Amino acid sequence: MNRVPLEKKVLSENDRIAADLRERFRGNKVLCLNLISSPGSGKTTLLEKTLDALPHSERVAVLTGDIQTENDAARLKRFGFPVKQITTGGTCHLDARMIERHLAGWKLDEIDLLFFENVGNLVCPSSYDLGEAAKIVLLSVTEGEDKPLKYPSIFFKSELLVITKTDLLPYVPFDIGKAEENARRVHPNMGILRLSCTKGDGMQDWLQWLERRKSGSATRAESLA
Ligand SMILES: Nc1nc2c(ncn2[C@@H]2O[C@H](COP(=O)(O)OP(=O)(O)O)[C@@H](O)[C@H]2O)c(=O)[nH]1
Ligand SMILES: [Mg+2]
Numbered sequence: 684m685n686r687v688p689l690e691k692k693v694l695s696e697n698d699r700i701a702a703d704l705r706e707r708f709r710g711n712k713v714l715c716l717n718l719i720s721s722p723g724s725g726k727t728t729l730l731e732k733t734l735d736a737l738p739h740s741e742r743v744a745v746l747t748g749d750i751q752t753e754n755d756a757a758r759l760k761r762f763g764f765p766v767k768q769i770t771t772g773g774t775c776h777l778d779a780r781m782i783e784r785h786l787a788g789w790k791l792d793e794i795d796l797l798f799f800e801n802v803g804n805l806v807c808p809s810s811y812d813l814g815e816a817a818k819i820v821l822l823s824v825t826e827g828e829d830k831p832l833k834y835p836s837i838f839f840k841s842e843l844l845v846i847t848k849t850d851l852l853p854y855v856p857f858d859i860g861k862a863e864e865n866a867r868r869v870h871p872n873m874g875i876l877r878l879s880c881t882k883g884d885g886m887q888d889w890l891q892w893l894e895r896r897k898s899g900s901a902t903r904a905e906s907l908a
Contacts, residue, residue: 720821818837822844846863
């Protein structure tokens with residue numbers, strides 16, 4: 684059985700739509716960030732804390748993906764910003780077509796910052812360009828410091844690593860220095876933030892990173908996808 688040609692065709696079709704999306708984001712000056720992690724690493728929680736911290740004048744929107752349920756969209760809608768759920772019905776990643784379809788009805792010139800919360804998975808989302816300016820990978824301290832070595836593709840393609848749930852460090856044998864060293868073995872120039880959404884530690888660093896990324900977005904529009 685030879686599965687390569689079909690996979691290539693699907694990916695090249697995805698790349699074509701993603702390139703169109705990237706042009707639209709660039710033309711409308713939308714900074715688009717694609718959040719990727721294992722299920723439960725804290726993507727939705729980070730987005731909740733981010734939306735809660737941003738002023739209501741901020742023009743931010745979220746597309747959140749899951750295999751089933753509208754739970755995450757319900758959590759995120761509470762903050763008053765535009766949010767849509769993408770339910771993939773079994774697919775383990777978001778693709779550019781899903782993004783294109785769910786953007787319908789939103790005016791991109793009224794959005795400055797657009798988050799995608801990808802389906803929880805460290806493998807499949809790394810192959811699918813969504814037209815984002817940057818991928819951001821989250822790794823919680825309960826997942827083990829070897830994950831950048833086991834899943835190098837997503838760590839290589841992500842501009843930023845956010846190590847989440849640092850409040851749990853006293854209770855788990857997670858060597859955070861080693862995790863960062865492993866990430867930099869895969870991606871030497873990777874940005875790394877340490878964060879606890881529960882305690883708030885590192886939240887200011889994250890918000891500052893967002894601000895800096897927004898002001899530099901005109902020149903940093905390419906992802907490594
Ligand atoms: N202790 C701790 N738990 C967290 C933190 N962030 C998220 N969680 C918990 O981790 C679980 C999964 O979080 P969620 O945001 O739904 O993860 P997602 O699947 O990546 O979107 C939830 O029970 C959260 O309350 C954190 O900073 N510290
Ligand atoms: Mg989630």
